[in-house]
Amino acid sequence: xxxxxxxxxxxxxxxxxxxRDVADHEVPEHVNPAHHFSAFVYCFGGLTFFITVIQIxxxxxxxxxxVPDINNAYASVDYLQHKVAFxxxxxxxxxxxxxxxxxxxxxxxxxxxxxxxxKAPREMxxxxxxxxxxxxxxxxxxxxxxxxxxxxxxATKVGMQIAESVPYIGVxxxxxxxxGTIVGAQTLTRFFAIHVFFLPGALxxxxxxxxxxxxxxxxxxxx
Amino acid sequence: xxxxxKSDEKIVYVGDSRIRKRTNKNSVPPDYTAFPGKSEVFIPNxxxxxxxxxxxxxxxxxxxxxxxxxxxxxxxDPTNTAFIxxxxxxxxxxxxxxxxxxxxxxxxVLGSVFVPGIAFGALLLAPxxxxxxERRFYRRPVTSALMILSLISLVYLTKVSWDHYQHELEITNxxxxxxxxEEKAREAAEKGESFSxxxxxxxxxxxxxxxxxMDIAKAAKCITCHSPDLNGNPKxxxxxxxxxxxxxxxxxxxxxxxxxxxxxxxxxxxLSAAEIDQLTTWLAKQKKAQ
Numbered sequence: 001x002x003x004x005x006x007x008x009x010x011x012x013x014x015x016x017x018x019x020r021d022v023a024d025h026e027v028p029e030h031v032n033p034a035h036h037f038s039a040f041v042y043c044f045g046g047l048t049f050f051i052t053v054i055q056i057x058x059x060x061x062x063x064x065x066x067v068p069d070i071n072n073a074y075a076s077v078d079y080l081q082h083k084v085a086f087x088x089x090x091x092x093x094x095x096x097x098x099x100x101x102x103x104x105x106x107x108x109x110x111x112x113x114x115x116x117x118x119k120a121p122r123e124m125x126x127x128x129x130x131x132x133x134x135x136x137x138x139x140x141x142x143x144x145x146x147x148x149x150x151x152x153x154x155a156t157k158v159g160m161q162i163a164e165s166v167p168y169i170g171v172x173x174x175x176x177x178x179x180g181t182i183v184g185a186q187t188l189t190r191f192f193a194i195h196v197f198f199l200p201g202a203l204x205x206x207x208x209x210x211x212x213x214x215x216x217x218x219x220x221x222x223x
Numbered sequence: 224x225x226x227x228x229k230s231d232e233k234i235v236y237v238g239d240s241r242i243r244k245r246t247n248k249n250s251v252p253p254d255y256t257a258f259p260g261k262s263e264v265f266i267p268n269x270x271x272x273x274x275x276x277x278x279x280x281x282x283x284x285x286x287x288x289x290x291x292x293x294x295x296x297x298x299x300d301p302t303n304t305a306f307i308x309x310x311x312x313x314x315x316x317x318x319x320x321x322x323x324x325x326x327x328x329x330x331x332v333l334g335s336v337f338v339p340g341i342a343f344g345a346l347l348l349a350p351x352x353x354x355x356x357e358r359r360f361y362r363r364p365v366t367s368a369l370m371i372l373s374l375i376s377l378v379y380l381t382k383v384s385w386d387h388y389q390h391e392l393e394i395t396n397x398x399x400x401x402x403x404x405e406e407k408a409r410e411a412a413e414k415g416e417s418f419s420x421x422x423x424x425x426x427x428x429x430x431x432x433x434x435x436x437m438d439i440a441k442a443a444k445c446i447t448c449h450s451p452d453l454n455g456n457p458k459x460x461x462x463x464x465x466x467x468x469x470x471x472x473x474x475x476x477x478x479x480x481x482x483x484x485x486x487x488x489x490x491x492x493x494l495s496a497a498e499i500d501q502l503t504t505w506l507a508k509q510k511k512a513q
Contacts, residue, residue, distance in 0.1 A: 027269040029260030034272055043276050050277050054284075074298040075421045081295060082408075088292055093284070095293035100284065102313045113349070113370060116358025123350035130347045137313070144311050150400055153299035154308035162321065165331040183301075221258055223359050 021215065030222035041115075042219075044108035049207070051101040056200065058094040066146065068192035070185045073148035098140055105133060117220040125213040132206045135199050142195035148188060156191075157183050296400030297420050306400075307391050316377045319384035342373065427466035427511050429453065436505035439498050443490060460486070466511045473507035 010016055029035045031042040065080040065087070067073055080087040109129070112118055118126035145156045160183060164174040179186030263269050300306075310318050317339065320326055326334025345352060353366045360367040392399065398406075404420055411418035429452075440446060446453065448461050455463035462470075471479065480499050483489040490499065 023266045025265050026262040027265050028258035028262050030258065032261075032263065032269065032272075033276070035261060040276075043273070046273055047277070047280055050280065051284075070299075077295060078420060081293065089285075089288055092288035092291070092293045096284065096287050096291070099312065110370075110374075114360040114367070116360065116363070118350045119353070119356070119358060120350070126350050127347060134343075140311055140313065147295060148299045149296035150299055150303060150306045151294075151296050151309060153301065154306050155310040158308045158310060158318065159314075162317075162335050165335040167332050167336070220358075 025215070025218075028219065028222070031219055041107075041111045044104050044111055048101060048104040048108050051097050051104055052203075052207075054093060055097045055101060058090050058097065059196070059200075061090050062094055063196060066192075068146070068189050070148060070188055073146065073188060077147045098143060101136060102140065105136060109133065115220065115223060122213070122217055122220065125210060125217070128206055128209050128213065132203065132210060135203045135206060139195060139199050139203070142191040142199065145188065145191045146195065153183060156187065292405070294399075294401035294405075295420075296404060305395070305397075307388065307395070307397065309388060312381065312385075315384040316380035319380040319387070345369075427463075427509075429465055430468075430508050430510065431505065434505050436502045439494070439502045443493050443498075443502075448487070464506060464509060466509055468507045468509040469511055471507075473503050476503040476506050 031039050033040045033043065062080065065076055065084060067076040077091070081091050082088065112126065112129070141156075141159060145152045160174050160178060163177060164170045166173060175181065177187070177190065178184075179190045320338070321331070321334045323334070324330070326338065349366075353363060355363060357363050391397075408418040440449075440453070445464075448459075449455050449464050450461075453464040455461045457463075467476070477499060478484075479487065480490050480494070480503060482491070494502070
């Protein structure tokens with residue numbers, strides 16, 4: 001049945017080469033924890049992606065209840081966490097996943113750094129990876145404001161003061177991010193849009209580039 | 224041919240210039256035979272093992288999620304001056320760093336732009352700074368030393384920042400709001416009450432709404448300004464008389480009604496002393512139900 005469906009599609013679209021490019025490749029021994037336990041350090045990249053998928057899925061469910069508006073944001077998070085069935089779990093996954101993704105990405109970065117895997121010909125993949133890192137930090141910063149409790153509000157205020165201290169453009173940068181002269185209603189909607197649309201879009205594009213390059217160049221050889 | 228037969232030429236044309244001779248240098252992943260040892264196919268053999276690792280991580284993650292509720296404090300209040308700001312843990316190193324004298328005040332540009340800019344810029348461009356062929360970290364001492372130094376400072380700054388936060392909580396005798404909120408919610412749940420951190424202004428009901436004093440209020444035209452239900456007129460800054468007993472004592476109310484207060488006229492001539500006494504006795508009873 002599955003085979004027949006596959007053949008039917010393959011006849012029309014010739015997907016076999018595409019499928020081979022994505023999936024049909026060998027995994028060398030030196031990155032396989034089944035052969036060398038210490039090779040678990042090569043798992044961190046995959047786990048980062050795994051947690052990222054969890055973040056995207058849990059985030060999608062959170063937006064079903066979250067209201068990006070200063071009167072209702074807190075109340076909607078409160079309701080989501082304490083009244084909605086499994087809402088606490090979904091918010092918990094998104095909250096702890098945000099930290100975990102940073103941890104995993106950090107470990108992945110260190111693995112790539114200390115195994116010298118960023119060296120030629122993989123320079124571009126390192127740069128894209130660092131851009132992913134910055135996007136993730138941006139997601140962390142914007143997402144922190146959304147529950148609109150005191151912690152969120154004052155942390156964002158501190159962040160804005162830091163942005164303001166940048167010479168010449170700082171003031172404009174701050175107003176652009178805040179959407180005005182204070183951290184308020186505009187800031188919340190702006191951060192919500194950045195957190196939910198802008199940065200995830202950039203993240204997906206960068207991830208596509210990251211994966212395309214690793215498939216094209218293959219994993220770096222043993223040390 | 225203009226370029227001759229140089230071997231490092233990216234595109235080598237053979238006869239027909241539209242057909243590229245593929246050199247495949249660096250562009251195709253090395254065949255597994257390029258690496259020594261036991262390779263295995265990605266799908267399904269390796270992927271199944273990787274999923275096992277994923278499952279272990281997922282179980283650990285869900286245990287954390289279920290055992291530790293995500294923190295939620297009280298609604299943001301811009302007038303709160305006592306709140307100790309705290310960014311998420313992975314920004315703490317920067318937060319702490321910016322507190323040092325040479326990274327703040329007059330030198331804030333050094334702290335907020337130059338040092339992080341150089342550090343993160345160097346990290347971003349690492350492959351172009353560390354261009355040697357050597358990959359083993361112990362054979363590239365400068366690069367590795369810089370990274371290890373950065374890691375030590377990251378851990379140190381984060382730790383100092385966290386300790387400072389704990390210290391501040393201690394000297395101000397503050398319980399972090401998300402903990403306080405959770406505690407109060409738990410106490411309320413034990414008593415079988417509902418708990419909400421969202422403050423709602425509950426309307427205060429009139430006490431003894433059928434008291435004869437209400438007729439005095441009507442007759443004396445109190446209701447022209449304070450509105451027929453005595454809820455006041457917030458736009459004209461006329462206060463509500465609901466719960467007025469919580470604001471003023473009877474003596475103060477007698478004084479206000481007799482002599483007027485701000486925009487309110489004196490009722491000395493309209494009402495008799497007995498009527499004022501009766502009215503203010505009733506008004507003093509207007510307290511919020513406990």
